[in-house]
Amino acid sequence: MTIVTIVKQVPEAEARVRVQGGALDLAGATFVLDGMDEYGVEQALRLREAGEASEIVAVGYGPRETEQALRTALAMGADRAVLLEASGLDDPLTVALALAEVVREAGADLVLVGGKQADWDSAALGPALAEALGWPHVDWATAFTLSGQAFESVHEIDDGSETLRGSLPLVVTTQQGLNEPRYPTLPNIMKANRKPLDVRPAATEESRSAARSYAVVERERRRVVLEGDASSAASELVRRLRDEAKVLG
Amino acid sequence: MILIVVEHDQGALRKSAFELVGLGRSLAIASGARLAALVLSAAGDDLASELARYLDEVHLVRDARLDPPRAETVTRAVAHAAQTLGADVVLLPASRAGLAYGPRVALRLCGSLLEDVTSVTFEGDTVVATRPAYLARVSATVVAKAKPVVVSVKPGAAPIAALADTSGRVHPLAVPFAAEDLRLEPSARQAVVKGRVALEEADVVVCGGRGLGSAEAFERQVVGLADRLGAGVGATRAVVDAGWRPYVEQIGQTGKTVTPKLFLALGVSGAVQHLSGMNRSGVIVAVNKDADAPIFRVTDYGIVGDVHEVVPALAAALEGPD
Numbered sequence: 001m002t003i004v005t006i007v008k009q010v011p012e013a014e015a016r017v018r019v020q021g022g023a024l025d026l027a028g029a030t031f032v033l034d035g036m037d038e039y040g041v042e043q044a045l046r047l048r049e050a051g052e053a054s055e056i057v058a059v060g061y062g063p064r065e066t067e068q069a070l071r072t073a074l075a076m077g078a079d080r081a082v083l084l085e086a087s088g089l090d091d092p093l094t095v096a097l098a099l100a101e102v103v104r105e106a107g108a109d110l111v112l113v114g115g116k117q118a119d120w121d122s123a124a125l126g127p128a129l130a131e132a133l134g135w136p137h138v139d140w141a142t143a144f145t146l147s148g149q150a151f152e153s154v155h156e157i158d159d160g161s162e163t164l165r166g167s168l169p170l171v172v173t174t175q176q177g178l179n180e181p182r183y184p185t186l187p188n189i190m191k192a193n194r195k196p197l198d199v200r201p202a203a204t205e206e207s208r209s210a211a212r213s214y215a216v217v218e219r220e221r222r223r224v225v226l227e228g229d230a231s232s233a234a235s236e237l238v239r240r241l242r243d244e245a246k247v248l249g
Numbered sequence: 250m251i252l253i254v255v256e257h258d259q260g261a262l263r264k265s266a267f268e269l270v271g272l273g274r275s276l277a278i279a280s281g282a283r284l285a286a287l288v289l290s291a292a293g294d295d296l297a298s299e300l301a302r303y304l305d306e307v308h309l310v311r312d313a314r315l316d317p318p319r320a321e322t323v324t325r326a327v328a329h330a331a332q333t334l335g336a337d338v339v340l341l342p343a344s345r346a347g348l349a350y351g352p353r354v355a356l357r358l359c360g361s362l363l364e365d366v367t368s369v370t371f372e373g374d375t376v377v378a379t380r381p382a383y384l385a386r387v388s389a390t391v392v393a394k395a396k397p398v399v400v401s402v403k404p405g406a407a408p409i410a411a412l413a414d415t416s417g418r419v420h421p422l423a424v425p426f427a428a429e430d431l432r433l434e435p436s437a438r439q440a441v442v443k444g445r446v447a448l449e450e451a452d453v454v455v456c457g458g459r460g461l462g463s464a465e466a467f468e469r470q471v472v473g474l475a476d477r478l479g480a481g482v483g484a485t486r487a488v489v490d491a492g493w494r495p496y497v498e499q500i501g502q503t504g505k506t507v508t509p510k511l512f513l514a515l516g517v518s519g520a521v522q523h524l525s526g527m528n529r530s531g532v533i534v535a536v537n538k539d540a541d542a543p544i545f546r547v548t549d550y551g552i553v554g555d556v557h558e559v560v561p562a563l564a565a566a567l568e569g570p571d
């Protein structure tokens with residue numbers, strides 16, 4: 001059984017994101033494999049180790065630099081990688097349609113994809129990819145087991161959690177709690193450089209939605225530090241919340 | 250026409266339903282479009298009748314296969330309704346469920362998706378929205394380029410609609426569900442103990458971090474203060490990972506986004522992934538023993554001190570005369 005694990009290259013969480021004349025300025029930012037996708041790569045590796053999968057294909061969509069994220073996935077243990085090279089930040093529906101082609105070509109029965117992207121703050125790719133493939137999906141999985149074609153997964157819903165059962169094919173969106181992703185070892189990083197990474201231009205249709213401009217959202221905050229011992233600071237806080245901010249009755 | 254998809258829980262419409270009605274009304278007025286709401290329910294039609302006091306046209310899909318709700322059955326029903334009714338815009342809540350079926354509906358309708366938006370307007374014929382990006386460090390203005398446009402709206406993005414002077418009609422709608430919509434078998438739903446205001450619907454949120462030190466201290470200080478304030482309880486990922494609190498209380502990139510009028514962060518460091526879930530709150534208060542903690546960069550009122558001293562003092566001050 002082949003597993004496709006989708007990876008994305010995103011700016012580090014600590015990176016400063018600036019806006020210049022409505023455009024995004026990511027100069028100086030370090031880019032990394034999206035943390036949410038790492039859980040998917042790790043889950044694929046565990047399924048292979050348990051004898052449930054024979055091949056793991058890491059697939060990326062984005063600029064040439066996405067190769068680095070794919071190399072990280074290869075260093076973690078994926079067998080081969082495919083990059084659909086595209087310049088812009090296309091919307092998740094457009095990306096899903098392009099990725100679905102690669103999933104079909106790989107003959108995969110299971111696709112793992114990060115639950116929420118750290119650049120577009122989107123949770124849409126997994127469900128959209130499932131729709132493009134005509135498959136069901138499990139979102140926000142915190143547990144996933146496979147036995148042949150039959151799976152069982154626990155996932156988070158609005159008010160708690162739920163267990164889902166079914167049989168492959170399936171798209172799963174991954175998140176914290178699913179597993180603890182491994183760090184690539186140095187020998188594996190060396191090995192990863194020799195694993196096949198196939199780069200091709202993404203043959204996508206026009207994006208169905210696009211970002212027109214960006215703005216920094218930081219709100220003005222009062223940034224008052226209340227001095228004194230615990231009880232006088234607390235009384236002053238309650239007074240200010242009532243009289244100044246008017247958020248307490 | 251504009252179609253609103255409402256969500257309900259345990260026989261009551263969720264707060265998001267009234268926010269969407271408010272938003273739908275203003276978009277309908279601005280564009281001259283017709284407005285209708287869609288209720289998906291496995292039982293009774295009380296919810297549809299209640300909704301008909303807010304707008305003229307309500308469509309009700311009543312089908313046992315909608316319980317428990319699955320992304321695929323909901324997708325089928327919403328896409329079918331949108332097609333049958335000729336919707337140009339579909340508004341749905343950016344709940345965890347809405348974020349899962351929204352993209353499927355948009356793709357099935359060959360339309361576009363504006364996801365998790367904080368505002369939405371028409372510019373002529375075009376739907377334009379704003380939404381957070383880059384872990385909510387920036388806000389992006391996004392433009393839909395294909396119709397119909399599916400828009401998932403963040404909780405708190407629109408004011409609650411007032412009751413209209415109307416007695417609208419409820420129209421039954423049958424949906425041709427397919428066997429493939431029922432491929433996943435849900436079982437063992439663990440609802441988290443309720444009895445407290447839902448996190449996304451709370452006016453005040455008290456959020457605790459690892460600085461509390463233990464599950465017991467979290468219960469005593471954070472939950473204790475929340476109960477006193479009638480507030481929702483939130484937690485950081487560090488707290489959830491430690492098993493002190495359930496995942497549904499997590500706030501941040503991989504948890505919930507909240508926009509209460511008042512947010513209290515107790516023993517929370519203020520990591521970027523956490524800020525992305527609370528930085529649009531009205532007034533932010535932080536208690537942290539480290540004066541250099543990043544959380545103080547986004548707070549209105551800060552107290553540098555030990556939560557174990559400050560929180561009891563705060564509880565006492567709240568009791569005191571105003």
Ligand SMILES: Cc1cc2nc3c(=O)[nH]c(=O)nc-3n(C[C@H](O)[C@H](O)[C@H](O)COP(=O)(O)OP(=O)(O)OC[C@H]3O[C@@H](n4cnc5c(N)ncnc54)[C@H](O)[C@@H]3O)c2cc1C
Nearest residue numbers: 035458459460485486487501502503516518523538555556
């Ligand atoms: C992919 C990814 C997604 C993530 N998603 C989320 C998310 O959704 N939500 C989230 O919260 N995090 C998320 N994180 C984790 C995030 O980076 C932080 O690790 C986390 O928010 C830290 O939680 P904390 O503030 O409770 O703990 P810490 O960072 O350990 O901070 C504890 C704070 O308490 C203070 N303190 C200690 N003792 C006391 C005391 N007695 N009195 C007062 N103050 C005290 C300390 O000074 C410190 O500032 C994510 C990380 C990744 C990589």
